[in-house]
Amino acid sequence: MMQLNALSTRPFIGAKDYAVSARFYAAMGFTVTQIGPTLSVCVNQNVVFYLQDYYDKAWIENTMLFIEIEDLDTCHRQIKALNLPRQFTGTRLSEIKEETWGREFFLHDPAGILWHFGHFINT
Template sequence: MIHPAKSIRTFIGAKDYAESRHFYEVLGFQVQPVSENMSVVHIKENVSFYLQDYYLKPWCENSMIFLEIEGDLESYWKAIKVLGLPDKFPGTKLSSIQHNDWGNEFFLHDPAGNLWHFGFFI
């Protein structure tokens, strides 16, 4: 069966909804409210996710999102590092680039503990 899919979006939680919206704006994502307690966050066309004003610690701290990067991962990492997110948003963490057999990646924890993998496949 062929599925006529156009996009796929995950839902992630926010411990402090206003802080998380601001975090993603500083990261350079476009945050568009869709209701009082939910926003759609656009990274680029057809690459987006829902951010909700809902927090359950075990859920958020076990949520992971992999964002495949086009082009130079190191330049992208440097662009994120210069934003100083861990200094501006308590609880956020940015790793160095990890080199794997399949490709390279780095990690970013958002303010609620959601773990982002930014990677490039070789």
């Protein structure tokens, strides 16, 4: 079996309104650095992704990312305190849900990207 010896995974996500999405991720605590006229890199500790000034409705509405969180309750409280749905049209935040595998909550960004924030049950 091949060993990747990877250092990171950095997905590319789109934005319906690039400037609004950049402000949204900055409000969430990401450092948003523009690296080209239509591309930024967003970094918050070990979570890194590229934000593109590109929108395709079908692609955006089917983009999901999962972040494994050590302390899900604290993370949820912190995101809830940002009051993102009042600041950014289209943003939605769910409550924490209990699943058979662990717990999670969901956050939709202004374009419709679905973020899963979760914590796995140790097995």
